[in-house]
Amino acid sequence: MKRSKRWYKVVENSASSLDLYAKVEDLLGVKEAAPRLYAHYLLFLTGVNFDSLLDVGCGSGDFLLQMQEALGIMSPKGIDLSPLMVQKSSQKGIDATCIDLCELKDKYDVITAVFDMLNYLDKPSLARFLTCVSAHLNEGGFFLCDINTLYGFKDVAVGSYVVDDKERFLTIDSDFEANKYVSEFTLFEKEGTHFKKSQETITQYYHTVDEIMKLSGLKLVSSDLVTLYEMDRADKKFLVFEKNKQ
Known part of the structure; x- marks a missing residue:
């Protein structure tokens, strides 16, 4: 493997695998690559108005912390299936909970799933997850995510x-x-x-943009290629979807 990836946050992978990742995340080169990916999220979010943000698979909380500091978000929310990750986020002052997205009751203006979180879901789990994303988005809200390309x-x-x-x-x-x-x-x-x-x-599983769009029922607003690991071609796609107003 030429470069590391971020392995965690998945329903069908075991709780023990999530906790193992939590123990080694700092060894995987995530912090070195993260700023290049986070920049895409930050650039989009600076151009829209929103009052609430939920990060699904918040990990150690670095993404939410940076968005909070850069955008002045008052109370971003993070959720993760790993208790160890939630603990790490909480220690940084992030409001984080160990819970499945589909079990939440609140709705949000923005939902994010950072560092190929969707690729950890098989097709049935992806369909369930995206249905819950749509259900927990306010009308006119945005879902931001990134997925691995086939080259990646x-x-x-x-x-x-x-x-x-x-x-x-x-x-x-x-x-x-x-x-x-x-x-x-x-x-x-x-x-x-x-x-x-x-x-x-x-x-992890390879998914296409069309699959995500069809399963979520959301409108594709933006699709940008991202190169994190200094390779010849893009290893990720940054995607933005919008929930239409009724």
Whole structure:
């Protein structure tokens, strides 16, 4: 694997896999790539008026924290399926809850799903998720997300990745076949004079813009190519959808 990806926040992947990601997120190069992706979200949000924002799969809270500081958002909300991630967000002062989107009661002007969150959902889960996105958007509200391109899966992410920070030794072996990207995480954590081994498999799925548009029932407003990892072609697409006013 030439560059790391952000692996987490998915209904069908196990809770233990979400927590394993929480332990190694800082080893995956997310912080280095994040500003280039966040810039697309920030640029769009500076041009629209909104009072409420929900980030689905908020992770450690870095995205919400940056949006809050840059845009002056009073009370952005974050949700994640990993208790460890929610804890990290809360420690940064973010209003974060460990809950499924579909279980929320409130509606929002803006909903975001950052760093290929949608790619962690298989087709049935994607359909359910997008239905809930639409249900929790106010009329005229926006859904902002990014997805991996086919090039991003096949040419950027496939292979092996190894990192060692003396306290943790992490390997990721991944392959892409039949529009499915499977990664095996193996983590060794130092505990005294010994190392504790943890192993999880996490799956991502290739989705098209047309699929997302059809399943969500939302109107596509913008689709921009994004290059995060200094490759020859774009490895992501930044998408903006709008919920029509009735």
